[in-house]
Amino acid sequence: MKHTEALYLEVSCQNEEPCLPLHTSITLFLLSYCECKSFKVFLVFTKPESSQSLKSRLPEGLDVSHIQREDLPLLVRGCRLPAALDESGMLCKAGLAVVLRHIINNTLEADPSRKDVLALLGFKKTCLKACAEVSKWTRLCEIGIPSAVEEHLKDPTNQSEQLPLSILTLERRLPAPVKVHNDDKIRRQKLQEQRRNEKNESPAGNSNSESEPVQPPQVGDELELRAALAKLSVDSVPTATTRESCEIRKVKTPHLPLLQHVFAEGLYFTLTDVVLLPCIHQYLCSLQAHAVSLLHQIPHLLRWYSRVQEVPGVLRAAKACGIAFCTPQVPTSSAPGPSAESNPPSLLDQEEDQEKTKQPPFIGGPRPTMTKLKVKNYNLLLIPHQENGIEAIYAPHPCPGWTLPWDSLPEAINPTEAELDTSQTSSCVIIF
Template identity: 50%
Template sequence: MKDNVAEEHLYLDFSHQDRDGIFPLHTSISLFLLSYCDCKLFKVFLVPTSEDVDDQFVIKNLLCDLEVHLISRCQLPAVVQSCCLPAVVVKDGKFCRAGLSVVLRHIIQKTYEEDPSKTDVVELLGFKKTCLKACAEVSQWTRLCEISIPLAVAGFLKASPEHCQTIPPDILLLERKLGEPVRVHNDDKIRRQKLQQQKTGAKSAMPALGKEAREEGKTVEIQEHPLPSLELSIAFSKLLVQERSDVVNREASHIRRTKTSDLPPLDHIFAEGLYFTLADVVLLPCIHQFLASSKKQGKNLVNLPLISSWYQRVQEVPGVKRAAGKCNMKLLQLPQLMSAPKEQLQDLSSVSGELEEENQDSPFIGGPRPTMTKLMENGIGAKFSPHPCPNWTLDWSSLPSAVNPGEGKMSRDRALRKQQQLNNLVAVVTKLAKPGDVIVDFCSGGGHVGIVLAHMMPSCQVVLIENKELSLIHAKDRSDELGLNNIGFIQANLDYFNGTFNIGVALHACGVATDMVIEHCIKAQAAFVVSPCCYGFIQNTVKFKYPQSHQFKEILSYKEHMILCRFADQTAVQLPPERRLIGKQCMGIVDLDRAWAAEEHNYSVQVVSMEPESCSPKNNMLVGIPA
């Protein structure tokens, strides 16, 4: 490890170990990635989930070349104790990264920074380095890989033989997704090449490094053999770090004139399409455990031909077998399976679940007036409470420059509006807070709210939570400049934070994020001061169904509520005043539903307009206090 690089500690849950792997699966996945990357930059700690763990057995039998330490949960750094594992924290620091995808992406980035020659490692992050970057709360694909598949496999392994006769729905959903057409950058060109290959009957051979190649320091023989598809040729040419020779010559004129809609679709080679990515790394330990258990029980995998083919193909990726061996994963050799009958494949198409069906329904057509009239007929309309402290303001000229949002790249007008927004939130939080309180700034971005609160209230502890790494690093730099010692930083999706706190705050939490913040506050019985944003991004998710309150559910359908959400975004200053007024009313109605939903959990909630309203087109605040 380079001398100028701070040591980082990686904390992993540990429940048990068998001859096929380490559990829970998130830990198995993390260790597999460390082995695949040949990464020794982290000091690894296992956190037993029970007390009956044989320390010496674990340390000797885990990984032959990885130093592992055991630590009890009560010995974890305070910032880590507020998070679900896995988590990474700089030694003696307050900056924590938590959650499977965030931690795995960090391992990849640190490995590449340490050794830029490991291009195969950084390519795990996929096109524009976005693989599993979207949080599981809003991305169905991230949720499937990061949460649903590991949970489904864990449940399958724990179930008694008579209760695990059926394939888990999430495994079937993965099978279905592997059968969907691939969408990749520049796929039009590749699809034209595929069409020409089909027309000419051309067969391409796997790019070979002569008769032998070097992998992991050993000479291995690579047999040349025809590939069944253009997709395989492209995928493995990249894995073998070769420049792919043109599979076909320049497309014929009739190929170039073919409409895009008439081009053949691309087939999946790996989980996200043509290239081996972090998604494959996450899925492999899970699917391996599922297949190994199914094989022991003599189950027929005829319904999973695509998963079986994917599992075999992943084993051919350079480095996978070596990493699996280090993790005691005895990879299986499965017989080639024929595709399932059409009737069974049609059954798989219905596995997508209520969420996908509901959100892909017919578009939301029409204006908000019929819905608003329907609510008015039932005595419901936008209700705004008086601002609790309308004239309160910070003396920005007396504050250090690192506290002031205007010290960044903002224009003068935007910086003034940001100061006005902060005045509103800080005023309410200051009124609610007591010495010793823990205040969490959710969706903190660059830390505008949290840093002001930490500076203004040194007797309170402030925690910033944000899933964008660069924004949080910028916030920490500002905090370091100010010398704040009552502040902590967590890069994580909201679901991975489970700490206790007294007040939750969020400035312009986008779409469903507002409801996630309120949910966290209700679970912790904490007060909340939340300014919503991006109402048009609200949609049903696994956790949230709209409308939320009982009163609204009795009157409005999901579609009617979504129409209000779409028009709640019509508040930009460039729009005509009449439209902005309707947008403001829609904002108030959507937030009233949120307020009433929170009141069903014994909260007192007010919807307040920021002062002045011109500080932002999204100028609502929800202030909730537990009874």
């Protein structure tokens, strides 16, 4: 096979032995899951070392070579690995999420029938599309959790009986109800299964009225898991459409049972789960060996870890990358972890609070940067100002008599009307 692109993956050193950083392990795991062989993979070493110890962690069939950091192409040398360089040597894609999405797109170009690979991109193909600088979720998955796990693995025996904030954030996200596109049908199927189970358990039936809210199920979320796995099936055959009973169709949408998280993004297995799996795997194995009492604090993460192993292709990809899934054993004698109320706020909550306190809501009037300018009839009469030896001289407005017919324009564009929230003010520009 002719390789059109080169993929550069970092190799680090621990105790004088080469090892794979999490970003490299994640990339190799995705290559194995997608069975993508369109890249020539270069393992980047910082000093001459033998890679024999890494052989068991490299998927078979990959074209793998070694390269020293000083021998990297100039364009790649200035990027944070992993990075993909096209055959022209003029286009470099760098950063974990960008490279992973690029691998998926290359796999689909080579084999458009890979429905399971396409599903990794999520709804409207937006999974981890926003960069870490603007998306808290991407930053948590791409940087926060891998960094926290690698920091833990440096000294796994030094435990303060407290979870890293990024791990705690993920644990708190998993039990939250989710909403997916056009989920009304799945929620009605879930309600129908609940009522069928209730009738089987109680022959007398259930007297709940259709107008009463339905309580969440107490026995797992088998329906959500079946729906998620069906979406990933490569050879899935459409099942016969069965319409819900009249009793179920009459239930209003707000009274339908909510869908529960099955995977990290919600109902379906996506690229986010691929990113998290090598990280959480190493973290859980370390806790099992050095701090088993902390497992009580992450029941939803343990459940997620078990679910992802049921996804077709995951066990195969893990075996090819030398990942041997463990079965964490939560000791029954230990006391359960602290409740969510006693834990510190999660990473996403903290960032939201910081953003709220960082900038007060804009309620109209000139921006702080305009406080030194005199505003009259919406025409700026600019006054020279000198500071630190720098003097700005402004010319008068060329047409100071211009005005706008505000009465005949929509109120939405009038700067004196209503009030803008923080998300609007950063992109709101009024041109006079």
